[in-house]
Amino acid sequence: MTDVSSLILPAVIGLAVLLLILVIHREWRVRRLRMDNLVLLQELGESQRRVKESSRELRELFDHSAISVMLLDRYDHSVRYANDLALEMFGVDSANALTVEVMQQPDAWPVSPYSLVDFESWLGKAGRLGMQRFEWKLVNRSGYPVWLDATLASIPYEGRQILMFTGVNISARKIAESTDWLRNRAMLAMNGDRPLSAALDLIVAMFQFTSPYARCAIMTLDEHTQTLQWGSRPGFGESFLKAMDNLPVRYGAATCGSAASIQGRVVTADIDKDDRWDRYRKAAEQAGVASCWSEPVLASDGHVLGTFAVYHDRPWEPAEQDIESLTGPLYLASLAIERYQARDRLQRMIAAEKTIREISVQLQTMDASSTDSGVSSVLNFLCEYLQVDRSLVLQGSQDGTLFEAVYSWPLLEPDEDGEGLALTREELDSPLSAIRAKGFCVIHFQQSDADDEVLELLMPEHDTGSCLMVPIVQGDRISGLLAFCTGDDKHRWQEFDINTVTPVAALLGSALSRKNLMDELTFQALHDRLTGLYNRGKTEDRLRQEIARSSRYGNTFSLILFDVDHFKLVNDRFGHNAGDDVLVEVAAQLSNNIRVADFIGRWGGEEFLVILPETSLESGGEVAENLRMHVAQRTFPIPDGGVTVSAGVSAYLPGDSIQDLVKRADAALYLAKEDGRNQVKVSA
Ligand SMILES: Nc1nc2c(ncn2[C@@H]2O[C@H](COP(=O)(O)OP(=O)(O)OP(=O)(O)O)[C@@H](O)[C@H]2O)c(=O)[nH]1
Structure with missing residues (x-):
């Protein structure tokens, strides 16, 4: 019994010790865990600090980068960060103002080898497929184009995956590439058989490439009428095109007429405030044109070939950069116009030579009996060659007081009294003076009452148009006139046409005098010299x-x-x-x-x-x-x-x-x- 009771105490003590050990162990474990947690928390805090630090460093790095950088949310595409370059690029003050709509700009290029980059679709692709690289074209705040070599990549940022955009400005290369491309196309157009307007359109596009908000146009000079005509086909409304066509080369005739007249740069920063636009302001308003900068296109010898005009829909003046950008297109425009003029001259020269050759053969081989039909067919031929409505031969009387229409194509109907057309020396006074001074004369309706009277007689079926007259000379006397009439008010009498018909008039003159001689001989053979009766x-x-x-x-x-x-x-x-x-x-x-x-x-x-x-x-x-x-x-x-x-x-x-x-x-x-x-x- 004693033995059992003596065992109880040690057992209790033992149990108590065990319990104590267990409690101490647990306490130790708890303390350890606490210690571990503390370390872990310290480490977590440290790593968070480091992430924040690295994001800050990253931003600092981006802030001073020469590359545009934006950090965008992967899902809602909101902009979390944008460096100064990126803000400037889009013309906003803070990243908050940068929405995809702001970034998604319309393509402002009328002619461009590049298509618009859809930025939003690239954002989507980068989110799904990882890093994307593409070229992006934008227009900056000042209206100049900017090309970026862009990348979009998914990166961790402040503990999350986000999209990082980087853009390297490659505008200089792009502009060089595109203008080269356009220049080559313009040169091809010039060398091929495309019309001048096709080459000029490409030259205009070269400048518009660097100035997308501008609307440009080249006008070419008609030397004969000293007016400017549309050379390229600008996208203005019909009323503006009509109002400005045939713009006189005169200081005061809008910006282009003035630039052509002084052969120098003219800038109309605000059309509303420029009285040179008084006559054209309404048309400009309708076309949404508010400013115009015009440079003369000069030939290699310095004479004016036309004008290169840059229009804006708001008051605007060119900066140095714009003037610099226009140098190349201006030179090319001059090259194109001179080249086309030379080509045109050559083609017309060949056609004219052929015409003169054919007419010369015809006139030299016809005898007196076939003169009437021969001259009529020459007049018909010349009408078609010049694309005019009528040609006439007015033969002067011996005393030079009367010029009678002896031939006309198409036939000129006699008047009510059955009389053919005859003009007196007085009626032809001013045309004859002009002919004596410069070898030809062009008269237009509504230029003077005297000219109107002559035109009404020569082309009674028209009340608008003009007439060209060249002399038929015998010795040093104007024995007649070769006249061409057109009812087309816009008809341009080219110097070349005048140079072609002048020798024809001489050939006609000698054919007619041959015929007159033959007629005279025939008359003499059949008539009595004294009385004029038949012999x-x-x-x-x-x-x-x-x-x-x-x-x-x-x-x-x-x-x-x-x-x-x-x-x-x-x-x-x-x-x-x-x-x-x-x-x-x-x-x-x-x-x-x-x-x-x-x-x-x-x-x-x-x-x-x-x-x-x-x-x-x-x-x-x-x-x-x-x-x-x-x-x-x-x-x-x-x-x-x-x-x-x-x-x-x-x-x-x-x-x-x-x-x-x-x-x-x-x-x-x-x-x-x-x-x-x-x-x-x-x-x-
Ligand atoms: N002035 C001029 N005289 C002419 C011309 N041709 C003929 N004669 C002349 O005309 C005259 C004609 O005269 P005659 O035949 O004698 O007749 P006439 O004097 O008219 O008398 P009758 O006929 O009998 O009335 C001649 O003297 C001719 O010389 C001519 O062209 N001019």
């Missing part, structure tokens, strides 16, 4: 024709033989010259009082023969009597003024020869003389 040879021909016709159709015709009474006495008393005058006057009296179908010729010295087709002997007698009376009533340029004629009439009988007919008329005339003269006898 005996032609009269016999006509008699032969009448005999043939009457015998074929069974008709008759009458013949009157007139003889001046006592003409020898006129000669003897007043002289041969007075005799001649009397003969001329008798001839005029007879020829002025016969019908159009009748024929009169000088048969001999003071004898005249009249043929009356389809007229009986009796009627022939009446006609003869009538004519005799006309002569008898006439006062002649001799002292007593009286001259009479006697006449013998015969009529065709079947089988008659010329001799038979004339013989009978002569016999009747003889009787008239015998009976006392100043009377008519018909043959028996």
Whole structure:
């Protein structure tokens, strides 16, 4: 028993010790855990401090970086950080203002080899697929383009994964690349057979590439009219294009007309405040044009070829950078315009040479009989070559007082009295002076009343347009005019056209004088030099024709033989010259009082023969009597003024020869003389 009770105490003590040990151990473990926790917490705090430190360092690094940097939330794409360069790039003051909408800018380029970069889609791609690299084109606050070589990468930042954007400015390279590309295309356009406007459009795009908010246009100079015409095809509204087209080269004619006139830079910072725009301000307002900077495009020898204008929709002035950027396009524009002008000249020269060659052959090979059709076809040809409505040859009279339209294409209708067109020396006074001064003359409607009168006569079907006249010269005399008319108000008479038609006028002149000479010879061969009536040879021909016709159709015709009474006495008393005058006057009296179908010729010295087709002997007698009376009533340029004629009439009988007919008329005339003269006898 004792033994058991003696065991209890040690057992209790042992248990107590064990319990104590357990408690001490637990306490020790708790203390240890606490210690560990403390260390861990210290470490965590340290690492958080280090993360913050490294983010701060990262930002400090970015703040001073030459690269644009933005840190964006992976999910909502909000901007957590943006360095100064990035803020400046987007034109905002803080990262809070940077939304994707602000960053997503519209493509401002009318012609560009690059397409718009959709930034938001790149953000999405970077979030899903990891790092992305792309080129991004933006327009900075000042309106200049900026190209970035951009990367988007997912990185840990302040304990989270975020998207880091970096952008390296590659604008200089991009501008060089793009302008090179455009320059090459412009050169290709110039060397190929594209129109000038295609090359100028590309040259304009070269400048717009560096100045996207500008609207640019090149105008080319028409040297002849001294006006500027649209050379490139700017995207302005129709009313602005119309209002500015044909802009005169004059200081005061908007910015371009002024720049071309002073051959130097003109800047209109605010169109509203520039009175050179008074006439064009309304059109500018409608087109949304508020400022204009114009540089003359100068040729290699310094003369003006056109203007290069830069328009903005707000008041604006070019900076040094803009002026610098325009140097290349300006040079190229000058090259293009000169090249096209040279090409145009060459092509026109070839066409003109061909034209002159063809016309020359045509004019030189035509004889007098084909002159009319030949000249008409030349005029037709020239109308088509110059693309005008009418061409005319105005032939000057010997004394130079009248210019008569002898040829015209298309035909000029005679006036109400059946008269053809003729202009007096007075009417043509100012054109003729201009022709003497510079070798040609261009007149426009509504330039002067005198010019309007001339144009109304030359082109009655038009009340607008213009006319070019070049001289037809014989010796040193203007013997006629070659005129071209167009109803097109905008028609441009090119120097080249004038140079082409001038030699044609000379060729026409010699063809016409050849024809005139031939006509003169023919006239002389058929006419009596003194009276201008047909001569005996032609009269016999006509008699032969009448005999043939009457015998074929069974008709008759009458013949009157007139003889001046006592003409020898006129000669003897007043002289041969007075005799001649009397003969001329008798001839005029007879020829002025016969019908159009009748024929009169000088048969001999003071004898005249009249043929009356389809007229009986009796009627022939009446006609003869009538004519005799006309002569008898006439006062002649001799002292007593009286001259009479006697006449013998015969009529065709079947089988008659010329001799038979004339013989009978002569016999009747003889009787008239015998009976006392100043009377008519018909043959028996
Ligand atoms: N002035 C001039 N005289 C001419 C011309 N041709 C002929 N004569 C002249 O005309 C005259 C004609 O005279 P004659 O035949 O004798 O007849 P006439 O004197 O008219 O008398 P009758 O016929 O009998 O009335 C001649 O003296 C000619 O010399 C001419 O072209 N000019």
